[in-house]
Amino acid sequence: MNSSSTSSSNAPLWRRILVATVFVAGLVAIFAYLNKQGGKGRIEGDIWFSLVAGEGLGHTADALFIGSSRVSAAIVADGFDQMMGQVLRRPIQSVNLGMGYSTTAEYVMGLKRLRDLNPEAIRGSVVFIEAPMGLPDYSTWSDTWLVDAAPELMSRYLTSGDLPRLFRSNTPTGGKLLVAANVLFGYDENITRIRRTFQSWLDATTLSVFSGLLPISVEGGTADLSSKGGIRTDKKGVDDAKIIAQRTIAAELADQRPRREWDNTTMFEVVQLLREMGAQPIFYEMPMSPGMSAIYQTPVRIQDRAIFQAVAGRWGVPYLKPTIATTEEDFPDEWHLRKSRAPEFTEALTREFLEKFVAPAMRSAQPAPSVDSTKTGA
Amino acid sequence: MSFVSLQFPIFFLVVCLVLGLLPKKARWAWLVAASCWFYMAFIPAYILILFVLIAVDYSAGLWIEKSQGAKRKWILIGSLITNVAMLAAFKYLNFALENVNEVFQSTGIGSLAWRFPWVLPIGLSFHTFQSMAYTIEVYKGKQKAERHLGIYSLYVLYFPQMVAGPIERPQNLLVHLREPSGFTWIGVIDGLKLMAWGLFKKVLVADRLAVYVDSVYANPNGHSGWEVLIASYFFAFQIYCDFSGYTDIARGAARVMGTRLMLNFNHPYISRSPAEFWHRWHISLSTWFRDYLFFPLGGSRGALWATCRNLFIVFIVSGFWHGAAWTFLAWGAIHGLFMVVQKLLEQSKSFVGASAKMGSTGAGRLLQMLFTFHLVTFAWIFFRAKSMSDALDSIRQIVSMGSWADLGAAFANPAARAGVLVMALLVAIEWAHRRWHMPTYLAARPWYVRWLLWYGLLTATLLYGRFGNEQFLYFQF
Numbered sequence: 001m002n003s004s005s006t007s008s009s010n011a012p013l014w015r016r017i018l019v020a021t022v023f024v025a026g027l028v029a030i031f032a033y034l035n036k037q038g039g040k041g042r043i044e045g046d047i048w049f050s051l052v053a054g055e056g057l058g059h060t061a062d063a064l065f066i067g068s069s070r071v072s073a074a075i076v077a078d079g080f081d082q083m084m085g086q087v088l089r090r091p092i093q094s095v096n097l098g099m100g101y102s103t104t105a106e107y108v109m110g111l112k113r114l115r116d117l118n119p120e121a122i123r124g125s126v127v128f129i130e131a132p133m134g135l136p137d138y139s140t141w142s143d144t145w146l147v148d149a150a151p152e153l154m155s156r157y158l159t160s161g162d163l164p165r166l167f168r169s170n171t172p173t174g175g176k177l178l179v180a181a182n183v184l185f186g187y188d189e190n191i192t193r194i195r196r197t198f199q200s201w202l203d204a205t206t207l208s209v210f211s212g213l214l215p216i217s218v219e220g221g222t223a224d225l226s227s228k229g230g231i232r233t234d235k236k237g238v239d240d241a242k243i244i245a246q247r248t249i250a251a252e253l254a255d256q257r258p259r260r261e262w263d264n265t266t267m268f269e270v271v272q273l274l275r276e277m278g279a280q281p282i283f284y285e286m287p288m289s290p291g292m293s294a295i296y297q298t299p300v301r302i303q304d305r306a307i308f309q310a311v312a313g314r315w316g317v318p319y320l321k322p323t324i325a326t327t328e329e330d331f332p333d334e335w336h337l338r339k340s341r342a343p344e345f346t347e348a349l350t351r352e353f354l355e356k357f358v359a360p361a362m363r364s365a366q367p368a369p370s371v372d373s374t375k376t377g378a
Numbered sequence: 379m380s381f382v383s384l385q386f387p388i389f390f391l392v393v394c395l396v397l398g399l400l401p402k403k404a405r406w407a408w409l410v411a412a413s414c415w416f417y418m419a420f421i422p423a424y425i426l427i428l429f430v431l432i433a434v435d436y437s438a439g440l441w442i443e444k445s446q447g448a449k450r451k452w453i454l455i456g457s458l459i460t461n462v463a464m465l466a467a468f469k470y471l472n473f474a475l476e477n478v479n480e481v482f483q484s485t486g487i488g489s490l491a492w493r494f495p496w497v498l499p500i501g502l503s504f505h506t507f508q509s510m511a512y513t514i515e516v517y518k519g520k521q522k523a524e525r526h527l528g529i530y531s532l533y534v535l536y537f538p539q540m541v542a543g544p545i546e547r548p549q550n551l552l553v554h555l556r557e558p559s560g561f562t563w564i565g566v567i568d569g570l571k572l573m574a575w576g577l578f579k580k581v582l583v584a585d586r587l588a589v590y591v592d593s594v595y596a597n598p599n600g601h602s603g604w605e606v607l608i609a610s611y612f613f614a615f616q617i618y619c620d621f622s623g624y625t626d627i628a629r630g631a632a633r634v635m636g637t638r639l640m641l642n643f644n645h646p647y648i649s650r651s652p653a654e655f656w657h658r659w660h661i662s663l664s665t666w667f668r669d670y671l672f673f674p675l676g677g678s679r680g681a682l683w684a685t686c687r688n689l690f691i692v693f694i695v696s697g698f699w700h701g702a703a704w705t706f707l708a709w710g711a712i713h714g715l716f717m718v719v720q721k722l723l724e725q726s727k728s729f730v731g732a733s734a735k736m737g738s739t740g741a742g743r744l745l746q747m748l749f750t751f752h753l754v755t756f757a758w759i760f761f762r763a764k765s766m767s768d769a770l771d772s773i774r775q776i777v778s779m780g781s782w783a784d785l786g787a788a789f790a791n792p793a794a795r796a797g798v799l800v801m802a803l804l805v806a807i808e809w810a811h812r813r814w815h816m817p818t819y820l821a822a823r824p825w826y827v828r829w830l831l832w833y834g835l836l837t838a839t840l841l842y843g844r845f846g847n848e849q850f851l852y853f854q855f
Binding site for chain 2: 016023026027030031173174177178194195198199202203206207210214215216239240243
């Protein structure tokens with residue numbers, strides 16, 4: 001639009017400034033209004049630590065599963081609870097906190113906030129941490145703290161005191177600014193929510209209009225995948241995920257650097273925080289598609305894996321290796337285990353956990369071992 | 379730094395605040411520093427390439443002005459060769475190597491498993507063309523050589539237009555940079571409006587359309603003819619909104635700071651012929667080619683065949699300017715062919731008469747516009763495709779079309795429906811602008827109507843814009 005302003009160019013300066021101020025104030029008012037409208041309820045997968053803090057459960061969870069959307073796809077919390085409950089002869093409650101686009105830096109910050117709110121929130125819980133093909137996340141504080149697509153996941157855990165450290169990291173500048181705006185002014189998160197609501201409404205409206213004109217049959221959640229943790233199950237979502245997986249595999253194989261300095265990682269801080277809060281971390285191997293597992297089968301990664309197992313031992317964190325036979329078909333979008341195989345994997349993991357920790361505790365003549373006693377065994 | 383990054387508003391605000399505090403004589407230094415900072419946000423070391431260009435062309439300008447006779451020509455040629463060599467080294471060398479490699483492989487000689495380890499410096503094609511425009515104009519005597527190295531540096535580096543144009547002429551830009559008018563109320567307001575409009579076109583229209591276009595063009599064979607056709611229409615609007623959106627933000631930013639950059643787009647899709655399209659699309663590049671390549675080749679002064687040859691050469695070069703790939707050459711050749719055919723048809727009095735008669739009615743003009751739009755969209759297929767085989771596959775898919783049910787299936791994708799929505803919105807706004815000339819029309823409306831429209835535009839951008847993609851399509855050139 002080639003504009004040539006005809007606004008009050010002859011008006012005195014004070015009037016121009018007043019007009020500009022009122023215009024900007026109007027914009028701020030719209031922004032504040034949208035922010036307020038979006039302030040009800042939470043975005044899907046919101047604040048994982050608040051669940052643990054008792055908002056969702058009413059009491060401390062016995063076990064937590066933290067990690068990426070791979071965790072939300074592969075773990076069936078009810079299955080774990082049932083199997084453990086039968087053995088321990090009491091109700092067990094676990095929570096699957098697997099979330100797409102989450103990062104280990106976010107877990108550290110989340111745990112810190114949780115510790116400030118309620119230091120006892122996870123005392124006695126077992127915390128399962130995914131280690132794809134035997135290697136958990138290797139990020140450090142100088143890496144990016146957040147995923148571009150979901151900066152709001154991180155911003156809700158930070159305080160203004162954390163911002164200088166965030167700005168020293170290699171987080172993209174846009175992400176830093178968004179997080180800072182959210183932390184300092186409380187924006188972004190609610191706007192994100194109202195954007196999603198508006199876009200869903202617009203999508204539904206256009207669908208009803210187009211459906212009246214054309215024979216449209218919308219493919220819903222067609223893939224055999226869990227839709228929790230932000231996983232897309234529609235055809236396009238699955239196709240996009242496959243493309244991203246191919247790029248990730250190619251990039252990783254082209255430039256694979258050793259992962260040896262584990263004590264500098266954010267994962268080490270997660271382990272330390274969990275310990276400090278009275279929880280027991282446990283690493284477990286996550287099943288991967290053949291394409292993805294190729295990344296971990298190079299000489300560099302084989303050596304990394306051996307080194308990490310020694311590191312986990314030094315950290316005093318048990319390491320479980322549940323196995324189920326999988327094929328390419330078990331990973332519809334290359335990233336996530338098929339929904340129909342998730343109970344089997346959960347069972348394998350639970351069995352491994354029971355065999356390694358609960359059974360020895362039971363054999364040592366404890367009458368009815370609690371999850372706490374299993375942790376003692378761990 | 380991209381105009382649609384979160385850093386840019388902060389950067390721009392700081393630049394403007396400091397600029398406003400500085401005396402006019404010192405402003406060039408601040409703008410040079412800010413422009414270097416802006417460029418170095420991409421790949422810092424590549425700023426050295428710009429410094430070399432500045433040094434060569436600044437010296438060449440002064441030297442040409444001082445020299446006489448054939449020496450002037452040789453200095454100009456030296457300067458042009460340096461610019462073109464720079465472009466060739468960074469943009470075309472790897473392309474040439476790849477092709478040599480393919481020839482070697484096909485003849486069984488072997489392969490050169492080797493590439494130059496650099497990526498194309500952002501906006502290099504734009505800087506070199508702007509620099510060459512300066513030396514050519516000095517050579518022609520139409521522009522005095524700039525003596526102030528800082529001002530000349532700013533001519534090449536000026537951040538609003540340094541990475542994707544408009545490709546300015548020294549007569550326009552140097553004057554503004556030498557004698558900046560500074561901030562004016564009207565300049566600031568108009569500039570901000572242009573920037574808001576550009577942002578709307580980029581994040582709400584172009585980037586929404588990109589979702590569908592990218593997924594289809596990633597694998598045209600995996601999509602139905604309808605899907606490829608829809609993606610091709612979308613791409614026509616995507617590239618327009620992406621590039622003109624960038625230009626509007628660039629022009630708006632310059633306008634805020636008191637500089638007027640040239641118009642680069644003038645409703646190109648209402649063109650009624652390929653020639654008219656090129657008068658309305660990327661005007662700064664079209665006029666550059668006209669003035670510095672078409673006219674020196676002889677323009678349309680000679681015989682008909684010579685004019686056709688010149689036209690074809692210009693469009694082939696233009697295609698190659700856009701990118702080092704056969705698809706861009708094909709795109710340029712197709713447009714060259716359109717221009718040649720139009721030129722030949724214009725020789726026929728009956729064609730000219732029929733065309734004029736058709737253009738005298740609204741329906742006739744609409745048909746001419748639609749026909750031209752489809753010619754241009756056809757050529758865009760080559761521009762967008764990843765390879766020649768993909769382009770040909772896309773055309774094959776479109777020709778095979780598909781069933782009514784396939785069309786329904788295409789619109790089952792939310793990105794396709796969103797694309798139609800934003801395209802319709804853009805067409806409606808552009809039509810209204812064309813029909814009533816919105817600034818004039820709005821000026822006569824009460825203030826609250828104007829404000830409501832701008833609030834609506836900004837809120838729509840906030841709620842439906844697709845943020846996160848900081849790349850503009852023309853950055854790759």
